Amino acid sequence: MGRAGFNLLHVQYPLEAALQDGAGCGLGDDYEFVLRVPEHxxxxxxxxxEFLGGGGCWNYTTCNATTIGWQGQETTRYWMSQNLLAPTKAQFGASLTMCRFPLLGGGIRDFCKExxxxxxxxxxxxxxxxxxQHLGNNIATYSDGNGNNMVVRHLGAVNVDSVLTWARQLFPDLQRIHVIGESAGGWATFAWARQVAHRWPQARVAGWSDSALHLLCPSPVCHQALPMVDDSWNAINHLVAPPSSQLLTADAIRKPGWSLADLMVEALEELGGRLTFGVFTRxxxxxxxxxxxxxxxxxxxxTSGMVALVNEMERRLPPSLLRTYVVSGSDHCIHRSDDLWTLQQGGVRFIHWLGNLSSCSVPAGSARVWDPAVGSEATYVGDASCNIQRCGGHG
Structure with a gap:
């Protein structure tokens, strides 16, 4: 197998630029991101x-919670620092040439794979x-009720807006964009894929949400949680929510019947087939x-709630717009796992399903892939083609 070299550029906002943009991390560190450039x-x-994943928090308890992560026991504070990129930068520097992201896992970031x-x-x-979840625009002060306070800069949306503004200047004429994310980053793709499509109006855009159905909406749990995180994060802000949306508003998410399926239908139908979306989960x-x-x-x-929610999306959207891949298991995310290269269900390899997200001409049987042990996909009757002028292809 050939080796595909590339430059891995680790970009850091200068402090004055971070202050000017308002960008930054939850505990006050500067914001950083990675740009991978192909060999030529x-x-x-x-x-x-790509939106990286990690822990989320919305009060003093959750912002100090202890979980088990890739470095063992971690507090949520870990996910509000730059520790995920710092080891790479410390060991390899700010720029290097290789075909696999060092220390950040394999999976989709393994460009050695042809x-x-x-x-x-x-x-x-x-x-x-x-x-x-890359959605906030708020500086919150949390208290434990015993005189201990914690300030968290929930500035995810500000960071994303700054990077997308930079990317729009550097790459103004994009034709295809895939917006992908795992876990917290997968949650972000539900909102940001639509925004990306608005910012590059000439491009065909595909979103992929990996293992991010933490909230099943509508449900009493969702009705309670969405206002809570919006109050903490100011998640429904002008950077995230396009003016054309009737559902990404502070009032809308506080209604008991707010539905993720409604939001997906609104976004995918509004963009006239220029946006497709894929959902993966175990x-x-x-x-x-x-x-x-x-x-x-x-x-x-x-599990039953997840199946019902995904089936609801499927009943209302054709496979030309919505793709689903649902399998058995308890593992979280396929994004960084080498299972991504080997997973196959019903004769459809996952990596081919992913590569074809922006293609118009995918048969329904290859767009909706389910393990029968989990449940069957919803029955779709109608035209499965995109019926638009601009169509992307595989690769």
Missing amino acids: GPNHKDLVV ENPYRTWTYLSLSYCTGD SADAYQRLYWSLFGGHSFEW
Whole structure:
């Protein structure tokens, strides 16, 4: 197998620029991100925008919670620092040439693999250090009730807006953009894929949310949680919510019947087939069930609720716009796992499903892939083609 070299550029905002933009991490550090450039230079037509995952928090308890992560026991404070990028920068410097992201895992970031659909794309990876699913625009002060306070800068949306503004200037004529993310980053893709499509109105955009159905909406749990995180994060702000949306408003999310399926239908129908979206999840994902429980739900209810929610999306959207890949298991995320290269269900390899997200001509059987042990996909009757002028292809 050939080796695909690339430049891994680790970009840091100067302090004065961070202060000017308002960008920054949850505990006051400067914000940083990664730009991967293909071997022969930047690809000005095809871009990946990746949202990294991590822990989320919305009060004193959750912002100091202890979890088990890739470095062992970690507090949520870990996810509000630059520790995920700092070891790479300390060991390898700010720029290097190699075909795999060092220390940040394999999976989709392994560009040594010739079948990586993003091997020749420019790859923009947004670090996560604000505890707000990349959605916040608020500086919050949390108290434990005993005189201890904690200030958290939930500035995820400010960081994303700063990076996208920079990318728009550098890559103004993009034709294809894939907006991808895992866990907290997967939650972000539900909102930011639409914003990206608005910012590059000539591009065909595909979103991929990996293991990010932590909240099942509509439900009493969702009705309680969305206002709570909006109060903490100011998540429904002008940077995240396009003016055309009737559903990404502070009033809308506080209504008992607010539905993620409604939001997806609004976004995908508004953009006339120029935006497609893919959802991947495992049926008993341990982390999604954990956060569902933290929001107030019962863990044993999550799987049936997830199946019902995804089926609802499928009943209302054709496979030309919505793609789903649902399998058994409790592992969280496939994004950084080498399972990404080997997973196959119903004769459809996951990596091919991912690579074809922006293609118009995918048969329904290859767009909606389910493990029968989890449940069957919703029945769709109608035209499965995109019926638009601009269509992307595989690769």
